[in-house]
Amino acid sequence: MHAAVLLALLAGTCLGHTTSVTIPSNLTTRQLVRDGYGYSVEPVWLSYFTNTSLMSTLLGHVADVTGKAPPIRIGGTTSDETRLYPVGSLAGNASSNGTGSQFNITAAWYASWADYFPAGTDVIYTLNFAANESNWANAKAEASEAWTALHDKLVLFELGNEVDHFISESWRAPGWGVAEYIAQFDNLSASIQRADWYVEAGPQAPKFQAAVFADPPWVPDQQTEQDDLDIVNLTRGGLVDGAHAVVETYSVHLYPQSTCDTERWLRMRLDLLSNHTVLWLNVSQYVPQVAAADQANTTLVFGETNSVSCSGRSGISDTFGAALWSVDYVLLAASIGLPKVYFHLGAQSQYSAFTPEPYELDNETLASGIRANFYSHYFIAQVVEGLGDGETYQIAALPGANASDLSGYSIYKGADLAKVVLLDMGVWNGTEGLANPSTLSSTDGTVFSNGTRPSYNMSLTTSWTEGAQVQVVRLQGPGTNAKSLVNVSGVSFDTTTGAKLGKLASELVEVGSGGVVYFGLEQAEARLGREAKEEEEEEEEEEEAAGR
Numbered sequence: 001m002h003a004a005v006l007l008a009l010l011a012g013t014c015l016g017h018t019t020s021v022t023i024p025s026n027l028t029t030r031q032l033v034r035d036g037y038g039y040s041v042e043p044v045w046l047s048y049f050t051n052t053s054l055m056s057t058l059l060g061h062v063a064d065v066t067g068k069a070p071p072i073r074i075g076g077t078t079s080d081e082t083r084l085y086p087v088g089s090l091a092g093n094a095s096s097n098g099t100g101s102q103f104n105i106t107a108a109w110y111a112s113w114a115d116y117f118p119a120g121t122d123v124i125y126t127l128n129f130a131a132n133e134s135n136w137a138n139a140k141a142e143a144s145e146a147w148t149a150l151h152d153k154l155v156l157f158e159l160g161n162e163v164d165h166f167i168s169e170s171w172r173a174p175g176w177g178v179a180e181y182i183a184q185f186d187n188l189s190a191s192i193q194r195a196d197w198y199v200e201a202g203p204q205a206p207k208f209q210a211a212v213f214a215d216p217p218w219v220p221d222q223q224t225e226q227d228d229l230d231i232v233n234l235t236r237g238g239l240v241d242g243a244h245a246v247v248e249t250y251s252v253h254l255y256p257q258s259t260c261d262t263e264r265w266l267r268m269r270l271d272l273l274s275n276h277t278v279l280w281l282n283v284s285q286y287v288p289q290v291a292a293a294d295q296a297n298t299t300l301v302f303g304e305t306n307s308v309s310c311s312g313r314s315g316i317s318d319t320f321g322a323a324l325w326s327v328d329y330v331l332l333a334a335s336i337g338l339p340k341v342y343f344h345l346g347a348q349s350q351y352s353a354f355t356p357e358p359y360e361l362d363n364e365t366l367a368s369g370i371r372a373n374f375y376s377h378y379f380i381a382q383v384v385e386g387l388g389d390g391e392t393y394q395i396a397a398l399p400g401a402n403a404s405d406l407s408g409y410s411i412y413k414g415a416d417l418a419k420v421v422l423l424d425m426g427v428w429n430g431t432e433g434l435a436n437p438s439t440l441s442s443t444d445g446t447v448f449s450n451g452t453r454p455s456y457n458m459s460l461t462t463s464w465t466e467g468a469q470v471q472v473v474r475l476q477g478p479g480t481n482a483k484s485l486v487n488v489s490g491v492s493f494d495t496t497t498g499a500k501l502g503k504l505a506s507e508l509v510e511v512g513s514g515g516v517v518y519f520g521l522e523q524a525e526a527r528l529g530r531e532a533k534e535e536e537e538e539e540e541e542e543e544e545a546a547g548r
């Protein structure tokens with residue numbers, strides 16, 4: 001038997017979309033990799049995460065399913081505020097000491113988290129590119145110490161974070177742009193590559209992730225400064241792989257909503273986040289940027305992102321609606337040619353999928369724990385499950401499942417349709433699972449949908465053989481507004497320890513004549529179906545027989 005994955009998300013109060021989707025045979029596909037869902041961690045907050053086992057436990061559950069640990073970028077605003085000092089020179093012999101605008105570290109800081117992440121984790125580290133005095137002596141020392149602690153876990157360096165904000169940060173003079181950036185990138189990357197440690201590292205030496213731009217190309221009121229920094233201009237200017245450094249990837253950042261200013265504050269809404277059309281409007285602006293990266297034979301990634309910039313917004317970022325958004329986002333990005341998406345984390349940020357320690361916010365004490373959005377990661381793990389080392393799936397967005405409240409993807413292994421993901425993005429505000437002690441209670445849902453949650457049968461026309469069994473995996477929760485009671489086909493995680501609870505419920509449907517598959521969907525629910533594997537079924541039966 002072959003594997004098929006069906007995924008469906010919660011649908012809206014009035015069912016506006018189709019209930020019949022056909023998978024065309026001529027779709028253009030892009031790579032879907034097994035480690036496409038990663039995290040970006042703000043450097044000043046990293047120790048808070050690595051101080052408890054919650055994050056490594058959760059990442060380990062994902063790696064158990066995908067076979068590859070999620071990639072971690074250590075970078076953010078405080079990257080360009082990081083200063084490396086000799087061991088022993090910080091107050092109290094600390095390995096780091098940070099505030100909102102300064103982050104002082106010693107080499108011991110790298111060593112303190114070097115072994116934290118699950119085996120096989122690829123780490124990207126962002127060097128301080130702002131501090132350009134002494135020919136970037138600080139950045140070069142950071143590069144050397146990071147390598148000493150991490151060795152081949154360190155796969156990429158970024159030179160600076162959001163360099164298209166450097167003028168507005170007063171880190172570069174007005175007029176700084178593509179030409180100056182390229183000259184400085186070449187200068188620093190060349191000196192890193194000449195360092196003894198880099199030469200000795202040979203082929204294992206870290207490569208570079210260039211660009212790291214923040215401003216979205218098409219939304220002027222989200223552009224912080226006027227400059228010519230985008231991937232099209234960058235590649236045209238000659239910053240391409242091999243020209244000087246090994247440029248493995250380019251990175252852009254995206255935040256669809258923001259608490260940073262009044263204009264965008266007024267556009268912050270859960271039902272606009274969990275809306276496939278809005279997501280498409282945000283992501284499609286990168287199509288020309290992908291084309292430029294393609295032409296340079298280099299991959300573009302969403303190197304830092306989340307729902308709402310400036311730390312997120314409780315009631316939006318920490319809901320089941322955000323989990324549906326994340327699933328749709330990772331798959332849509334892959335389908336247009338951005339194979340990796342790194343969700344940003346701070347230890348006291350409302351958009352963090354999990355939070356390692358209790359903290360105070362708005363007169364409330366938030367517990368450590370897991371927010372609803374983490375389940376998007378475990379669901380995506382099920383989507384990309386089934387790949388060996390060096391293998392990838394191919395993915396296409398389905399033209400027949402493309403509405404504000406419906407999204408869908410077909411996923412191929414070689415020429416064969418392997419899985420289908422369907423997301424019902426309609427808003428359903430339920431009355432259960434409204435609270436989560438790791439989120440603000442003041443943002444628990446107060447607006448409820450009337451009547452009963454709509455459900456319907458979806459028919460999907462596939463190339464699968466009549467009689468084949470299809471496994472259905474669901475990302476499900478009580479409503480778009482839910483902050484708890486979310487699970488992936490019955491699997492949930494202990495909110496304190498991150499321990500996995502339950503096992504994936506087996507739900508099989510049979511392919512009918514003409515390759516048609518019928519399955520039930522509910523509003524605001526995600527489902528993933530894959531063709532059942534005989535061995536797995538047998539194992540499950542054995543486990544049941546043994547009373548486990």
Ligand SMILES: *[C@@H]1O[C@H](CO)[C@@H](O)[C@H](O)[C@H]1NC(C)=O
Pocket residue numbers: 024026027028
């Ligand atoms: C696939 O075929 C359909 C129907 O013939 C056509 O409208 C569509 O443009 C084709 N798409 C691609 C990507 O070739």
Ligand SMILES: *[C@@H]1O[C@H](CO)[C@@H](O)[C@H](O)[C@H]1NC(C)=O
Pocket residue numbers: 047048051357
């Ligand atoms: C890490 O844990 C130790 C021991 O509980 C505590 O003293 C320290 O403040 C914690 N550090 C951070 C960054 O949370």
Ligand SMILES: *[C@@H]1O[C@H](CO)[C@@H](O)[C@H](O)[C@H]1NC(C)=O
Pocket residue numbers: 091092094097098
């Ligand atoms: C951080 O540095 C400041 C200034 O040197 C010092 O007052 C403070 O105690 C230090 N904090 C820690 C946690 O070491």
Ligand SMILES: *[C@@H]1O[C@H](CO)[C@@H](O)[C@H](O)[C@H]1NC(C)=O
Pocket residue numbers: 087088093095108
């Ligand atoms: C300071 O920290 C370093 C590295 O963590 C450690 O090796 C050294 O013993 C410490 N020194 C003192 C005086 O505690």
Ligand SMILES: *[C@@H]1O[C@H](CO)[C@@H](O)[C@H](O)[C@H]1NC(C)=O
Pocket residue numbers: 097098099102103104
């Ligand atoms: C970082 O180091 C600088 C230079 O020694 C010092 O002025 C500053 O107070 C330090 N900041 C923190 C947060 O430790």
Ligand SMILES: *[C@@H]1O[C@H](CO)[C@@H](O)[C@H](O)[C@H]1NC(C)=O
Pocket residue numbers: 132133135171172173184
């Ligand atoms: C560092 O940036 C400043 C401000 O833009 C600029 O004047 C100076 O030339 C730069 N230094 C180097 C070494 O590029």
Ligand SMILES: *[C@@H]1O[C@H](CO)[C@@H](O)[C@H](O)[C@H]1NC(C)=O
Pocket residue numbers: 217227228229230233
């Ligand atoms: C690319 O550069 C041109 C000038 O060469 C400029 O007009 C354009 O705005 C730049 N694009 C972006 C997105 O900055």
Ligand SMILES: *[C@@H]1O[C@H](CO)[C@@H](O)[C@H](O)[C@H]1NC(C)=O
Pocket residue numbers: 240295296297
């Ligand atoms: C990209 O690869 C193609 C085919 O190998 C090659 O012809 C082209 O020169 C490469 N482009 C760049 C910018 O390296």
Ligand SMILES: *[C@@H]1O[C@H](CO)[C@@H](O)[C@H](O)[C@H]1NC(C)=O
Pocket residue numbers: 362363
């Ligand atoms: C927190 O409590 C203080 C004192 O009662 C009050 O002034 C403030 O408005 C409260 N803040 C929030 C966000 O509720």
Ligand SMILES: *[C@@H]1O[C@H](CO)[C@@H](O)[C@H](O)[C@H]1NC(C)=O
Pocket residue numbers: 012271272275276277278404
């Ligand atoms: C989703 O967003 C689109 C585009 O902004 C809008 O037209 C549509 O009304 C939204 N749907 C809902 C249910 O809000």
Ligand SMILES: *[C@@H]1O[C@H](CO)[C@@H](O)[C@H](O)[C@H]1NC(C)=O
Pocket residue numbers: 013269270271315427428429445446447448449480481
């Ligand atoms: C659902 O609840 C969110 C806030 O929790 C609200 O913004 C949205 O308007 C509600 N939508 C419906 C259809 O009830």
Ligand SMILES: *[C@@H]1O[C@H](CO)[C@@H](O)[C@H](O)[C@H]1NC(C)=O
Pocket residue numbers: 447448449450
């Ligand atoms: C549910 O019905 C009540 C009473 O008619 C109405 O006030 C409320 O706006 C409705 N809720 C939604 C989400 O439509």
